[in-house]
Amino acid sequence: MSSLKKITQKRLFLPIFSMILVMLINVIYDMACGNAPLTFFTVTIKNGVLYGRLIDIFNRGTEAAILAIGMTLVVSSSAGTDISVGSVMSLYGGMCCMLLAGYGNTNVSNYAVPLIIGIGAGLLTACVCGLFNGFLVAYMNIQPMVATLILWSAGRAIGLLLCNSQIVYVRVPSFQKIGGYVGFIPTPILIAAACILVASLVLKFTALGTYIQSVGINKKASRIAGFNSAKIILLCYVICGLCAGLAGMVATSRIYSADTNNIGLNMELDAILAVALGGNSLGGGKFNLAGSLIGAYTIQAIDTTLLALGVSTAQSPVFKAIVVILIVVIQSEPAKDFFKKLGKKKEMAKGAAQA
Amino acid sequence: MEAGVVLKMQGICMTFPGVKALDHACLTLKKGEIRALMGENGAGKSTLIKCLTGVNKFEAGEIYLEGFNGPIVNKDTMDAQNKGIATVYQEVNLCPNLSVAENLYIGREPLTKIGTVNRKAMNRQAEELMKELELDIDVTRNLEDYSLALQQMIAIARAVDMDSKVLILDEPTSSLDDREVEKLFTMMRRLKAKGVGIIFVTHFLEQVYAVCDGITVLRNGQLVGEYNIEELPRVKLVAAMMGKDFDDLASIKQEGSGDKRKEPLVIEAKGLGHAGTIRPFDLDIHKGEVIGLTGLLGSGRSELARVIYGADRAQTGTLKVKGKEVKIKNPIDAMNLGMGLLPDDRKAEGIIGDLSVRENIILALQAKAGILKRIPMAKQIEIADKYIEMLQIKTASRETLIKQLSGGNQQKVILARWLATDPEFLILDEPTRGIDIGTKTEIQKLVLKLAAEGKSLIFISSEIEEMLRTCNRMAVLRDGAKVGEIEEADMNQMSVMKAIAGGDSNE
Ligand SMILES: Nc1ncnc2c1ncn2[C@@H]1O[C@H](COP(=O)(O)OP(=O)(O)O)[C@@H](O)[C@H]1O
Numbered sequence: 001m002s003s004l005k006k007i008t009q010k011r012l013f014l015p016i017f018s019m020i021l022v023m024l025i026n027v028i029y030d031m032a033c034g035n036a037p038l039t040f041f042t043v044t045i046k047n048g049v050l051y052g053r054l055i056d057i058f059n060r061g062t063e064a065a066i067l068a069i070g071m072t073l074v075v076s077s078s079a080g081t082d083i084s085v086g087s088v089m090s091l092y093g094g095m096c097c098m099l100l101a102g103y104g105n106t107n108v109s110n111y112a113v114p115l116i117i118g119i120g121a122g123l124l125t126a127c128v129c130g131l132f133n134g135f136l137v138a139y140m141n142i143q144p145m146v147a148t149l150i151l152w153s154a155g156r157a158i159g160l161l162l163c164n165s166q167i168v169y170v171r172v173p174s175f176q177k178i179g180g181y182v183g184f185i186p187t188p189i190l191i192a193a194a195c196i197l198v199a200s201l202v203l204k205f206t207a208l209g210t211y212i213q214s215v216g217i218n219k220k221a222s223r224i225a226g227f228n229s230a231k232i233i234l235l236c237y238v239i240c241g242l243c244a245g246l247a248g249m250v251a252t253s254r255i256y257s258a259d260t261n262n263i264g265l266n267m268e269l270d271a272i273l274a275v276a277l278g279g280n281s282l283g284g285g286k287f288n289l290a291g292s293l294i295g296a297y298t299i300q301a302i303d304t305t306l307l308a309l310g311v312s313t314a315q316s317p318v319f320k321a322i323v324v325i326l327i328v329v330i331q332s333e334p335a336k337d338f339f340k341k342l343g344k345k346k347e348m349a350k351g352a353a354q355a
Numbered sequence: 356m357e358a359g360v361v362l363k364m365q366g367i368c369m370t371f372p373g374v375k376a377l378d379h380a381c382l383t384l385k386k387g388e389i390r391a392l393m394g395e396n397g398a399g400k401s402t403l404i405k406c407l408t409g410v411n412k413f414e415a416g417e418i419y420l421e422g423f424n425g426p427i428v429n430k431d432t433m434d435a436q437n438k439g440i441a442t443v444y445q446e447v448n449l450c451p452n453l454s455v456a457e458n459l460y461i462g463r464e465p466l467t468k469i470g471t472v473n474r475k476a477m478n479r480q481a482e483e484l485m486k487e488l489e490l491d492i493d494v495t496r497n498l499e500d501y502s503l504a505l506q507q508m509i510a511i512a513r514a515v516d517m518d519s520k521v522l523i524l525d526e527p528t529s530s531l532d533d534r535e536v537e538k539l540f541t542m543m544r545r546l547k548a549k550g551v552g553i554i555f556v557t558h559f560l561e562q563v564y565a566v567c568d569g570i571t572v573l574r575n576g577q578l579v580g581e582y583n584i585e586e587l588p589r590v591k592l593v594a595a596m597m598g599k600d601f602d603d604l605a606s607i608k609q610e611g612s613g614d615k616r617k618e619p620l621v622i623e624a625k626g627l628g629h630a631g632t633i634r635p636f637d638l639d640i641h642k643g644e645v646i647g648l649t650g651l652l653g654s655g656r657s658e659l660a661r662v663i664y665g666a667d668r669a670q671t672g673t674l675k676v677k678g679k680e681v682k683i684k685n686p687i688d689a690m691n692l693g694m695g696l697l698p699d700d701r702k703a704e705g706i707i708g709d710l711s712v713r714e715n716i717i718l719a720l721q722a723k724a725g726i727l728k729r730i731p732m733a734k735q736i737e738i739a740d741k742y743i744e745m746l747q748i749k750t751a752s753r754e755t756l757i758k759q760l761s762g763g764n765q766q767k768v769i770l771a772r773w774l775a776t777d778p779e780f781l782i783l784d785e786p787t788r789g790i791d792i793g794t795k796t797e798i799q800k801l802v803l804k805l806a807a808e809g810k811s812l813i814f815i816s817s818e819i820e821e822m823l824r825t826c827n828r829m830a831v832l833r834d835g836a837k838v839g840e841i842e843e844a845d846m847n848q849m850s851v852m853k854a855i856a857g858g859d860s861n862e
């Protein structure tokens with residue numbers, strides 16, 4: 001009993017529990033369909049590349065996972081969310097493809113400028129967006145939701161403008177590779193892994209985590225203790241912008257085109273949900289990056305599962321919402337109290353039975 | 356229940372993770388009685404009160420309340436209020452961004468016929484209440500526009516206004532000045548005459564003997580005893596609280612710790628000021644010197660210190676640190692010059708509530724090291740353990756969240772945070788507020804020890820005695836301006852009071 005209690009009190013328990021729940025549904029579904037029970041986990045090599053539902057989840061979940069990194073920091077430091085990340089992804093696409101194709105061209109098979117310049121300029125643009133958001137929040141004291149609302153609506157429009165209101169295709173193999181495969185591994189998985197690795201190393205070997213949490217918990221006290229709260233918040237928004245750029249890079253290369261109307265559409269919601277699912281308080285303060293990442297992949301798992309279950313893409317948001325509500329309710333304080341009481345009652349009943 | 360008793364708590368037990376906060380604690384309160392609940396920090400006073408008001412759930416024991424047959428258990432503060440138990444907590448628990456009137460009537464707003472809040476009536480009632488209590492407050496302004504002291508008075512007014520059988524005041528006076536305390540006492544006596552039973556938690560012994568009829572002493576969560584006020588003179592009370600004989604504070608300071616003005620200058624402020632908080636002032640501080648800032652609450656004591664430290668940016672004047680002119684824009688600049696500030700509002704500006712004791716202790720040191728130079732975990736643990744041991748911080752472990760510590764222990768953690776940076780110049784703004792006698796003595800001793808090591812300090816306290824014991828010199832403030840200094844030879848209760856009061860107070 002006590003060891004079970006210990007496990008349930010771990011911070012990562014619920015996000016992991018949710019993830020396992022989603023996996024279980026898959027297993028049951030497969031069994032019901034007469035497939036091998038572990039179809040979900042089977043990874044095979046088809047046409048020379050990795051193939052399987054699990055691989056698909058990790059591949060498709062890349063954007064949400066990268067966004068979740070930045071979003072976690074923003075939520076922690078400023079007790080608010082950056083709702084512009086989806087638009088910034090799209091803006092990355094517009095900027096990068098416009099440069100690579102040359103302004104006005106819509107379909108090219110050769111770069112107008114070297115690839116690295118296109119990507120660099122796109123990421124830089126994303127960082128500038130973060131800088132803009134961060135400036136408004138940290139120095140102008142504007143509510144994060146309102147401050148980022150500006151780029152939420154303008155970012156996509158600017159991207160469209162850059163592309164002369166057209167979809168710009170960049171049909172160059174080296175560009176497509178970013179959203180494709182390296183050897184037999186999907187490149188996005190590698191990119192996500194790299195981002196996660198860098199983030200963990202930074203949090204492990206610098207004091208960034210302490211700075212951010214301290215500022216997020218008590219801004220005034222942090223200032224007295226020597227932190228520059230505004231700078232920290234600004235930094236978080238820039239990192240969030242960069243993450244949006246990187247997510248945009250993956251999303252754009254997947255479709256090797258700047259479809260500015262659709263790249264990153266509604267991704268901000270997934271990113272925010274990932275943070276919440278990870279057991280992080282949207283009120284800021286303490287954060288748990290691992291939780292957010294598990295949250296991001298869980299959301300993708302829900303998407304993939306629904307697809308496998310044959311739920312039509314038009315209806316899947318409804319199911320997703322239900323699942324998300326369930327998971328969030330399980331993690332809420334009243335529910336936790338309820339489970340605790342339930343546990344106690346059982347223990348008491350057991351005690352009575354023994355006596 | 357015996358006649359005349361309004362509240363009886365018996366055998367209350369309550370455990371926090373790792374701490375037995377209450378161990379069969381008891382309390383009996385009569386009608387029309389003011390009862391002091393005393394004990395050192397962490398003795399369990401606040402916890403006992405929270406068990407009564409339903410904030411904490413106790414594991415064993417009974418609570419009897421007049422008018423109820425059998426033991427009662429309150430589900431939450433609302434429930435307690437409905438049963439007639441009103442509470443004002445140690446830290447102001449109102450909403451800073453609501454108006455004073457709204458704060459006074461949250462949860463019981465007067466309504467219009469169609470069920471919306473009747474603002475006019477609410478504001479009128481609030482104004483009447485303020486007038487009755489002789490508080491000069493515009494009830495339509497936000498609570499945060501008023502000083503901590505006034506906020507505390509408003510919190511008390513809110514509790515007083517609700518017809519209650521029992522009123523609980525958990526250290527309401529720690530942020531009030533003498534005049535305000537007197538006002539509060541008047542209020543308390545009026546309620547007592549109406550038959551209300553009052554539980555009063557305070558760390559000021561004088562106050563206990565000024566208003567209370569009885570004393571209940573707790574120690575380590577257990578009842579030491581319940582006494583009538585005549586049975587327990589000061590010395591015995593202190594001994595009961597500490598569980599030992601009281602080491603006389605008066606003997607801490609050696610005679611003639613002397614004039615430090617032959618020592619080199621550490622701080623030279625010339626015409627330093629900040630519009631709206633402190634008018635331009637001059638102040639010199641030498642190596643090894645302890646300067647006391649005295650004045651009424653809101654006279655600019657904290658503000659003067661904050662300008663030197665850069666918590667508020669100086670708008671006029673110059674500041675020299677060890678002979679070199681410096682510009683301090685942010686606290687970190689001051690820290691890099693060897694300064695530290697322990698702020699008076701511990702909850703708002705001191706603790707980082709959701710971080711552990713360890714993280715809170717290394718915070719300033721980490722800020723000085725910079726974001727890229729993370730202090731290795733082994734080193735963090737070493738530092739934290741060192742100060743937990745040295746300052747005897749009572750915590751379940753170094754990883755306990757600081758918000759779970761009692762006020763005095765939180766204060767020690769903040770103190771540790773600054774000691775860890777080894778500052779040359781340390782500002783302590785009300786370091787002993789809301790702290791028990793034993794710890795107060797420790798902190799005063801620490802101040803003298805730091806000074807002996809050649810550190811300079813600014814010491815701010817509402818208790819004059821405390822400053823007389825520690826300071827080499829005092830600066831006097833009145834209405835946001837520095838109005839004079841008092842030399843050590845001239846420092847005594849009378850001279851300081853006179854200087855604070857100002858004018859020709861020739862009594
Ligand atoms: N929320 C909490 N979580 C864990 N421990 C607590 C909490 N609140 C108080 N304590 C512990 O309970 C004991 C009693 O604290 P408290 O009632 O606040 O003391 P007092 O008010 O007498 O200073 C202390 O050891 C304190 O550390």
Ligand SMILES: [Mg+2]
Pocket residue numbers: 400401402445761762
């Ligand atoms: Mg207390």
